[in-house]
Amino acid sequence: MNLQRAELDENVIDYLKEMKIKKIKDNFIKSSDFEEMFTLLNNSKQPIFLIGGGVINARNFGEWQTYISDNHISHVASLKGSEKTTALPGYFGMIGSYGTRTANYALLQADLVIVLGSRLDVRQTGADTDDFARNAKIVQIDIDQQQLNNRVNGDFSVVAPCEDFFSYSLSNIVNSKYDDWFSKLNKHWMRCLLMSMKNLILARLRYVEF
Numbered sequence: 001m002n003l004q005r006a007e008l009d010e011n012v013i014d015y016l017k018e019m020k021i022k023k024i025k026d027n028f029i030k031s032s033d034f035e036e037m038f039t040l041l042n043n044s045k046q047p048i049f050l051i052g053g054g055v056i057n058a059r060n061f062g063e064w065q066t067y068i069s070d071n072h073i074s075h076v077a078s079l080k081g082s083e084k085t086t087a088l089p090g091y092f093g094m095i096g097s098y099g100t101r102t103a104n105y106a107l108l109q110a111d112l113v114i115v116l117g118s119r120l121d122v123r124q125t126g127a128d129t130d131d132f133a134r135n136a137k138i139v140q141i142d143i144d145q146q147q148l149n150n151r152v153n154g155d156f157s158v159v160a161p162c163e164d165f166f167s168y169s170l171s172n173i174v175n176s177k178y179d180d181w182f183s184k185l186n187k188h189w190m191r192c193l194l195m196s197m198k199n200l201i202l203a204r205l206r207y208v209e210f
Helices: 010-030 033-043 061-070 101-109 162-172 179-209
Strands: 047-051 075-077 091-094 112-116 137-142 156-159
Touching (some): 033 112, 033 156, 033 162, 061 162, 075 101, 091 101
Parallel strands (some): 047 075, 047 112, 112 137
């Protein structure tokens, strides 16, 4: 409480901001992990992007989501990530205890999960973190080092601003080889939607009969 209420000179605040930005940029420029991540993506057959609340305000987020949707790359979101994620083809909703069946099914079946700006809290992963995306390699990308390998240990992680990651993606995703996986999830989505509609109709009919 004392630290949070302390008054700081504006010069100190500006200095801290500059140092944080410099540290992030230095780490990103020296890192070759993006290349490794895209090697994994290109070798993957059933990849999933998990969109967290830390990426949805990035300047080029909308352009990036449209791009991966056009390239038939499936994606899901956390609770906070779902707030600004558009319902484009390939987006299967929110994961976790309040999520959609298809989003959670996608996590179970994926062979690669790329986590963008999400801290992977218990509502997303469940209590047993070892069972989270159990068939997949996990890559975590976040601007905050403290959020990486926090609850879930990924296969590797990258400290980077979201805008830089999206810019890199827009230049390096040039294929549509995930059509079978994309189609499989779309069929699962439609099956769950029809099941929900059927249950709703039956519930209404029972109510009318009562």
